[in-house]
Amino acid sequence: MLSEILTNISQFTTQGKKSLVVFDLDSTLFDVSPRLQRILLDFAAQPLNQKRFPQQVALFKNIKTLQTDWGIQGALQRAGLDGHHPEFQDAIREYWQKNFFSNHYLQFDDLYDGALEFTLAVNNAGAEIAYLTGRDIERMGEGSLEVLKQWGFPLHDKAKLILKPHRSMDDAQFKTDYFIEADKDNYEKIYFFENEPVNLVHLAQFCPHVEMIFFQSTHAGKAQPPENLPRIMNFLLSQKES
Numbered sequence: 001m002l003s004e005i006l007t008n009i010s011q012f013t014t015q016g017k018k019s020l021v022v023f024d025l026d027s028t029l030f031d032v033s034p035r036l037q038r039i040l041l042d043f044a045a046q047p048l049n050q051k052r053f054p055q056q057v058a059l060f061k062n063i064k065t066l067q068t069d070w071g072i073q074g075a076l077q078r079a080g081l082d083g084h085h086p087e088f089q090d091a092i093r094e095y096w097q098k099n100f101f102s103n104h105y106l107q108f109d110d111l112y113d114g115a116l117e118f119t120l121a122v123n124n125a126g127a128e129i130a131y132l133t134g135r136d137i138e139r140m141g142e143g144s145l146e147v148l149k150q151w152g153f154p155l156h157d158k159a160k161l162i163l164k165p166h167r168s169m170d171d172a173q174f175k176t177d178y179f180i181e182a183d184k185d186n187y188e189k190i191y192f193f194e195n196e197p198v199n200l201v202h203l204a205q206f207c208p209h210v211e212m213i214f215f216q217s218t219h220a221g222k223a224q225p226p227e228n229l230p231r232i233m234n235f236l237l238s239q240k241e242s
């Protein structure tokens with residue numbers, strides 16, 4: 001399926017037609033579980049937290065986030081932190097929120113297999129690229145641009161990072177609005193890689209012509225992806241279709 005997309009893009013390019021490939025960042029191109037893990041370990045490394053929550057912090061030595069984790073609860077529960085200490089839960093949640101949605105921990109994210117190679121191939125085939133993320137400019141703009149550069153993702157006039165102007169905006173509406181706007185540019189084809197079903201379901205109502213590919217990593221569990229969407233778990237060209 002991925003190689004088919006590359007073939008189509010090359011054909012459009014040859015025919016002088018424009019195409020656009022849109023990638024979500026968190027849990028689509030980037031595996032955020034190392035970011036989560038680092039934040040949890042840094043919480044436990046702080047003397048103040050060790051003093052306030054000695055029993056809880058002692059359990060952090062076994063903590064391990066998984067690619068399938070959504071947020072921090074899974075990792076905490078597996079480490080034996082069952083949520084029966086509200087003060088601790090509030091402190092860790094606050095620490096997670098402050099740091100996860102910031103510039104400072106993005107460097108710890110990993111890439112899903114083939115993510116960079118596929119994006120480069122899309123770029124070489126001549127499609128325009130947008131990294132369309134629910135991250136907001138104020139808290140995560142600088143760091144997002146920085147890590148994309150560091151990894152070597154295409155960034156130029158036709159390969160742009162699109163962040164939310166304000167954190168209060170709804171992700172699904174923000175992304176749908178982007179596609180409605182992009183439609184004015186007369187693309188022959190628009191592809192969208194996204195892990196969050198809520199965003200896909202919302203977009204499907206307004207822009208059914210966008211070819212959506214569900215990236216099956218982890219999500220908030222608030223919706224199921226629209227039926228019959230292609231699903232991938234990595235960006236390797238050699239994968240079997242599901």
Ligand SMILES: [Mg+2]
Binds near residue numbers: 025026028194195196
């Ligand atoms: Mg995402």
